[in-house]
Amino acid sequence: MGTAAASPEQGVWRIDAERLWSRLMALARIGATPGGGVDRQALSAEEIESWRTMIDWAVSAGLEPSTDAAGNLFIALPGADRNAPPVLAGSHLDSQPGGGRFDGVYGVLAALEVLTTLSEHGVRPQEDIVCVAWMNEEGSRFAPGMMGSEAFAGVRSLEAVRAVRDADGIAVADALDALHAAFPALRRRPLGFPVAAYLEAHIEQGPVLEAQECTIGVVTGIQGKKTFDIVIEGERGHAGTLAMADRRDALEAFTRIAAALYAEIGGHDDAVKFTIGRLQVEPNAPSVVPERVTMRIDLRHPDNAVLGYLGQRLAALCETFAAPCSVRVTALVDAPSNGFDPALQQAIARAAGSIEATHMPILSAAGHDARHMAPLCPSAMIFIPCRDGVSHAEHEWAEPAHVAAGANVLLNVLLPYAGAGEGETP
Amino acid sequence: MGTAAASPEQGVWRIDAERLWSRLMALARIGATPGGGVDRQALSAEEIESWRTMIDWAVSAGLEPSTDAAGNLFIALPGADRNAPPVLAGSHLDSQPGGGRFDGVYGVLAALEVLTTLSEHGVRPQEDIVCVAWMNEEGSRFAPGMMGSEAFAGVRSLEAVRAVRDADGIAVADALDALHAAFPALRRRPLGFPVAAYLEAHIEQGPVLEAQECTIGVVTGIQGKKTFDIVIEGERGHAGTLAMADRRDALEAFTRIAAALYAEIGGHDDAVKFTIGRLQVEPNAPSVVPERVTMRIDLRHPDNAVLGYLGQRLAALCETFAAPCSVRVTALVDAPSNGFDPALQQAIARAAGSIEATHMPILSAAGHDARHMAPLCPSAMIFIPCRDGVSHAEHEWAEPAHVAAGANVLLNVLLPYAGAGEGETP
Known part of the structure; x- marks a missing residue:
């Protein structure tokens, strides 16, 4: 069909801001915590x-839901050529254990809102435009995260993903099969089908846009990330009898190692992010000298050379400060920093201008599924501010005006694919 | 009856060392762990x-089992005057989660062995001699420990004990009622009945006796102990976006606090024992800056003045190094050091001499139920060596010869109460 039956207001297309907000709040009730998260x-x-x-x-808006073997959810606005590689836009529906109402779900609902708006206007694009919700971005229950996009992009095998177990011993394989069994009629797409372009809207999860009083962040790339599992092995003993001089206390060794890491790695420069997020002490009994400490380190830096150097220093510092305990460092995630498609960045900036929203380039400090789409097709991200830069917390908050603006930018970036608006695909 | 029908070997009474050892190994099969603990x-x-x-x-040896409202188990060799305050000897049957085969159960079985030997020899003492197994000495499941002896001694009320819950939310009240329901015919003694004397045999749980090649430790007293719960409150945030300078990372604050505590408190002198045995991080997620760290501190020192001073310094150091987080220090256990009865210590030394066992005075670095009996009646403890000083561990080990020697010392210390042996109560 090409352009829409209903014409845009003053030449600029708009999503239904109230519907988008009410849907965000509706999804926030699924898994709602007492603290508002x-x-x-x-x-x-x-x-x-x-x-x-x-x-x-989706169905009530005339859109077509489907899934794939990795548990990703797709919702398509059908195009004229169903065999052409579609344009994808989305994010994820899973959250941190005490997460907020915007992280992930905003990008999925913004994409659904765009498709719903286009569908209501009778737009039939040349190729499918597809909203996607990637499986397990957060990695809280099944670690590490980004399972759906990594399996889609071929970064991790489906077999490796299915073998991961949660703290209760439940395998992804079983939980995934249960998900699919709950939707037996859902069409299956092949894993890793060709994609024309990928867009992801997200709250910034940092303080930059708010501090700059800027509505739209044109994301230039994602900072690199490495994660490590570190195990410190000492020897258990009786807290009341074992002389201090004779101890091999794994928690005391952790204290020395962590102090060195916070100082040298965490203090390397203003751009580094160093976090020990998870720590386990064994046997973790009140009157027993700890014999083992296991910790997870999250290290990020936008400069791949610095990231690589800090990763090496991290392992060296663990060795230096472990004695009289022993230490074992295992590298897990090793995701270098990446840049997004320049033409799509320009299209996002133009779309922000067309809805009279302020915009600025910004580096994503957090990882996103877009990291794994960038090598496959032109990809980019749209950020909106979040209050005090807080995310992964129950009081995470985004202003309704910003929520609407980000979705309107996404709509206007996607219009060329729908054969409307700017007229050319970027 | 007075003295026994069967006469002791060369004037010295002996327990049945093989029976005692086989009973120790039999009880070690109840709750046995794969690692041998x-x-x-x-x-x-x-x-x-x-x-x-x-x-x-007990029943097969003609001894009389009973219990009390606090879940302590008593096994009596009946005396001529059933109303006279009995002599008690024992320890506890519960263990640490990955505990060994001797801690606690040795003192109970040594006492049972003594009573069995006396019963076999037809001894009828003047007053009852009673083996006791105190409820929950370790405090692993229900914290803090020493519940049975504290309730018996009136240090803690039965109501307070019954209200404590384990990690699964099960109350002592329900678990205790279930224990009693399993033995409906068991006679009930009143809580805190008068006791003439208390003796407790135990492995040293430290390296001193082994290093001195000494078989019997004549315990002079128990070092003082304080425990604290410390909560560090920071603010959670996203590991990838929150700048290091803007963080209030509770685990980083813990690292600073713990480093200061290990250095100043743990390094105060050769006698201090300082342990952070239990640590909990929240939300303990891989990519979330920790908002809360909760820890349990175990601090011991034989000098009550030093113990008091270190407890004050500990709280001050927490305050000094918490910023930009906040910290809350709660004192839990506050047990000053105590000395055991001098006459009973002399009787133990004499008994060791009579069986030709080397002996030496020793301070108990670990806490024991005897701590709570000492204010009620003449009390003392008999230590035997354990390999490498290791306890609260699966490979905890005591030599059969030492196991027998400790029980023989207990027997010879108790003989005067049985109207045999030395002839006088110490």
């Missing part, structure tokens, strides 16, 4: 319920 | 099974 773990009953809600909305 | 938690199914075994042995 969300706990919606990957492949959980809550995620199944959110799929059901998404699919209801 | 024991996990027999207070008021668990395993403890009920160990009671059943103990009661079978």
Whole structure:
């Protein structure tokens, strides 16, 4: 059909801001926590319920839901050429254990809102435009995260993903099969089908846009990230009898190692982010000298050379300060920093201008599924501010005006693919 | 009856060393761990099974089992005057989660062996001699420990004890009622009945006796102990976006606090014992800056003045190094050091001499139920060596010869109460 039946207001297309906001709040009730946040773990009953809600909305707007073997959810606005590589836009529906109402779900609902708006206007694009919700971005229940986009991009095998187990011993394989069993009629797309372009809207999860009083962040790239599992082995003993001089206390060794890491790695420069997020002490009994400490380190830096250097120093510092205990450092995630497609960045800036929203280039400090789409097709991200830069917390908050602006930018970036608006694909 | 029908070997009474050892190994099978240790938690199914075994042995030796409202198990060799305050000897049957085969259970079985030997020899003492297994000494499942002896001694109320819950939310009240329900015919003694004297045999749980090649430790007293719960409150944030300078990372604050505590408190002198045994991080997620760290500190020192000073310094150091986080220090256990009865210490030394065992005075670095009996009646403890000083560990080990020697010393210390041996109560 080409352009829409209904014409845009003053030449600029707009999504339905109230519908988008009410849907955000509706999904926030699925897995809602007493503190006002969300706990919606990957492949959980809550995620199944959110799929059901998404699919209801999709079908009522004339959109086509489907899935793939990795548990990604797709919702398509059908195009004239169903065999042409579609344009994808989305993010994820899972949250941190005490997460907020915007991280991930905003990008999915912004994309759904764009498709719904286009569908209501009778737009039939040349190729499919598809909203996607990637499986397990957060990695809270099944670690590490970004499973759906990594399996889609071929970064991790489906077999490796299915073998991961949660703290209760439940395998992704079983939880994933249960998810699919809950939607037996859902069409299956092949894993890793060709994609024409990928867009992801997200809250910034940092303080930059708010501090600059800027509405739209044109994301230039994602800072690199390395994660490590570190195990310190000492020897257990009786807290009341073992002389201090004779101890091999794994927690005391951790204190020495961590102090050195916080100082040298965490203090390397203003751009580094160094976090020990998870720590386990064994046997973790009140009157027993700890014999083992296991920790997870999250290290990020926008400069790949610095990131590589800090990773090496990290391992060396662990060795230096472990004695009289022993230490074992295992590298897990090794994701270098990446840059997004320049033409799509320009299209985002133009779209922001067309809705009279302020915009600025910004580096993503957090990882996103877009990291794994960037090598496959032109990809980019749209950031909106979040209050005090807070994310992964129950009081995470984004202003309704910013929520609407980000979705309107996404709409206007996608219009050329729909054969409307700017007229040319960027 | 007075003296026994069967006469002691060369004037010295001996327990049955093989029976004692085989009973130790039999109880080690109740709650046995794959690593060769024991996990027999207070008021668990395993403890009920160990009671059943103990009661079978008691009844077959003509001894009388009973209990009290605090879940202590008593096994009496009846005396001529059933109303006279009895002599008690024992320890505890519960273990650490990955505990060994001797800690606690040795003192109970040594006492049972002494009573069995006396019963076999037809001895009828003037007053009852009673083997006791105190409820929940370790405090692993229900914290803090020493519940049975504290309730018996009136240090803690039965109501307070019954209100404590384990990690699964099960109250002592329910677990205790279940224990008693498993033995409906068991006679009930009143809580805190008068006691003439108390003796406790135990492995040293330290390296001193082994290093001195000494078989019997004549315990002079128990070092003082303080425990603290410390909560560090920071603010959670996203590991990839929150700048290091803007963080209030509770785990980083812990690292600073703990480094200061290990250095100043743990390094104060050769006698201090400082342990952070339990640590909990929240939300303990890989990519979230920790907002809360909770830890348990175990601090011991034989000098009450030093112990008091270190407790004050500990709180001050927490305050000094917490910023930009906040810290809350809660004092839990506050048990000053105590000395044991001098006459009983002399009797133990004499008994060791009579069986030609080397002996030396020794301070107990670990806490024991005897701490709470000492204010009630003349009390003392008999230590035997354990390999490498290791306790609260699966490979905890005591030599059979030492196991027998400790029980023979206990027998010869108790003989005067039985109207045999030395002839006078110490």
